[in-house]
Amino acid sequence: MKGDQKWPGGFETGRKSISTIRQDEELLYLVAIAFETAPNPLLLTNANGTVLLVNQAFCEVTGFSKEEIVGKNPRLLSSGRHHPHFYQRMWDKLTKEGEFQGEIWNRRKTGELFLEYISIRAVRGENGDIQYYTAAFSDITEQKKHQEKIKYYAYHDYLTGLPNRLLFQQKVEEQIRVAQKEHTFFALLFLDLNGFKHVNDTFGHDVGDQLIQAVAKRLQGHFQEGVTVSRMAGDEFNILLPNLSSKREAEKVADDLIRLLESPFIIDQTEIAVSGSTGISIYPDDGGDLKALLKRADFSMYQEKGKRK
Known part of the structure; x- marks a missing residue:
């Protein structure tokens, strides 16, 4: 035999034997299968x-x-x-x-x-x-x-899509920093639906949920960009009014909300009427953080309810 040609168990041509070539081909075949599958x-x-x-x-x-x-x-x-x-x-x-x-x-x-x-x-x-x-x-x-949905509902109410308490708190804290820097003030409005329990008891919770959604939609459509409408729980909504020129401006907004709810809602072809009660707190006069402002707005709302009885 000349050069590299010999018979060590498989005929060899040049440097690679037929058995080695077959092994290489089998390896390539396996790689191709792995790639394809x-x-x-x-x-x-x-x-x-x-x-x-x-x-x-x-x-x-x-x-x-x-x-x-x-x-x-x-x-x-x-x-x-x-x-x-x-x-x-x-x-x-x-x-x-x-x-x-x-x-x-x-x-x-x-x-x-x-x-x-x-x-x-x-x-x-x-x-x-x-x-x-x-x-x-x-x-x-x-x-x-899925991740974006989880992130979204960490900051938004599942039923209405409105900002929840966590996002509302962040918005208020941002507004506090702006007010401190620019020496301005803002208001929190607390809105509670009157008659909501009656709706739930009479028509069921599904209708009650649809009513909450309809109220949220009406509130969102009423306010301009920059105003934050939040659902805190149940039939309670909070509104952040930034950059107010006077307390009277907040009172006017509250009065407008009462009138906004006077038109009945149509839920499942049924006319449902509810009304609203509002409370107002002003930063910094009524508190320096969200907890204090909410407490004052809640107190103001119950005072207003007492006057109407």
């Missing part, structure tokens, strides 16, 4: 960004077939939501550090936007030049929606 979408491009390979999960998530995406640039998926500077920073990071991880909004074939968490790596050759890019991502659209 991976649960996460996978993508391979050349150095210029042209798509060379995608797996089945990629097709299922994006809606594009392999024939439609291979040979194209991944910008085919671009959502249009990111500024060009975003992509420039991404490519700069890939070039300098060889890796990028983060959230990207892309677009499915149907046009629907989806949010993905993607990991991209640069593959360099022996000379150090980038030859390929590999990418793996997960569709986190629903997960993000």
